[in-house]
Each structure stands twice: as structure tokens, then as C-alpha cells.
Amino acid sequence: MFAAMDGLAENLLAAAIGGGLAWGWRIARKRAVSKDVRAMWGPFLTENSCIVQGSLSAQTLSEDLPGRVPAELREQAVIMLPHVVKNLAEQEPSGLMGKGDHEAIVRVQAGLAKAGRRRMLPVRSDDNLGDSRSDNLIVVGGLDVNEVTNDLLGRLRCSVTIARDEFDRNYVEDLVHRQRWSMTPSEKDTWDYGIVVRAPSPYQKGKYVVVLAGASGYGCMAAADVAVNATKRMADLSREHPHGFECIVSYHRTGDAVSSTETSEIVLFRELR
Structure with a gap:
């Protein structure tokens, strides 16, 4: 009988230790993720910030x-x-707005809320930014729809950009290696590309800007997805490159309208200089 009780006690003790270790691991992981989120998004969680949308x-x-x-x-x-x-x-x-740009804004708002922001960020138009230009800015949309994107890529001397080909179709370009990525739409296999840029704001000392744009709306969605969900990678880039970094990201969708799978990945990244 005592042997059975000893065995039960040992099992209970092992379960308690295991539960404690699991709880401790979850707490440690949550703190690590929270620290990573703050590295990328810290100023946007507590300071005056806004999203800048373009107009199609x-x-x-x-x-x-x-x-x-x-x-x-x-x-x-x-x-x-x-x-x-x-x-x-x-x-x-x-005014008009692309579905992809709208979805990018939704993903950013949801990501920041999950990270701890208590209120949704205000959304301003690129042609009516006013005094909000001195806030932390998340700028959504390509050069053809958002004047602030156009201005920032120039001021920050970015080497990733979005341009138009001879058929008036947007593509993402790496100006360093003169490489282009274009959208390839299809019913069951669609590729698109976008850019993510994070840097100190050229408009206001102590503030930050993040640019999310794509060759088309899917690329913009991918940029937002990577920015808010690739937590560890974005945090590492923010820490390693305090003067700013730029990325090209890919969007890939397979399947049909009823059942599809979307993936977003970083294609390349570099420090802003």
C-alpha cells in the first residue's frame, strides 16, 4: 500500500515539475516574443502614430x-x-482603394492590437497628412497610389523600389543588382512581390517610418504579413540595422477561390546607407 502511495506521489511530483517547466517555458517564450515585437514596433505601440493610405x-x-x-x-x-x-x-x-492595400492595413491593425496596442491607429490620406507627418508613420501602397511612399523611398535612398514596365504594369526592382520581380497571376498559382522598409523618420527626429508596398495588392499584403508576423526576423533586422533596413518579400498563392494557401517570405534584405 505504501509502495503504491509512494508511486502516486512520485507521479504527482513529476506532473507538477513537468507542468511548472511547461508554464515557465511558455512565460519565457511570451517574453521573448514581446521583446522582439517591441524591437520592430515599439514606438508604434505607445507613441503618436498613424497609417498613411494612398488613393487609386x-x-x-x-x-x-x-x-x-x-x-x-x-x-x-x-x-x-x-x-x-x-x-x-x-x-x-x-476615392478608390485596392483590396490588397486595404487588407494590408487590416493585417497591420490586427498585428499591433495583438502586440498590445490598445487603440486602432488613425488612418490618414497621403494628400491630407498635415501635422501627422511628424508622427510615427506606417505608409501603405506603391508609388503610383501613395505620394508619401514615393517621397520616402527617395529621401531614404532605398535600393528597392516599384516601377512600371513598357506595358504599364508594376514590378519590384532591386536597383543594386538590377533584378526585377513581376506579378504572375493565374487561377491556381499566383506570385507577387512587395517591399518592407523601416527607418528613422526623415520628417521628425526620434520617430520612425515603415513602408509597405507591392507590385500589386497581393505584394502589399505580403509586406504587411511579413512585417507583423515574421517577428524574430524583423526584430533582428531592427536591432542589427538601427539606421534602417529594406526587404523584398514574395507572395505565393496556390489553389482556387474555394480552397487556397498563401505564403509570404523574405527574398532579400539589406541595411539602408
């Missing part, structure tokens, strides 16, 4: 129309283009 203009949506119609219709397309732009603009006077 009717002109941007329509300007490649003449080049995409048969040659015999090109002259008519050029004549019709101003009327097409005007009609699109009148359909939604408040």
Missing part, C-alpha cells in the same frame, strides 16, 4: 487602356480615355 485614381486604372486594345482601335481609345476616367471618378467621389 481613375487615371491610374485607365491610363494603359490605349496600349491594350487592338491597333485599329487605338485612336478611338485615346479619344475615349478622358471620358472613361471621368466616369470612373464619378462612380465613387470619395
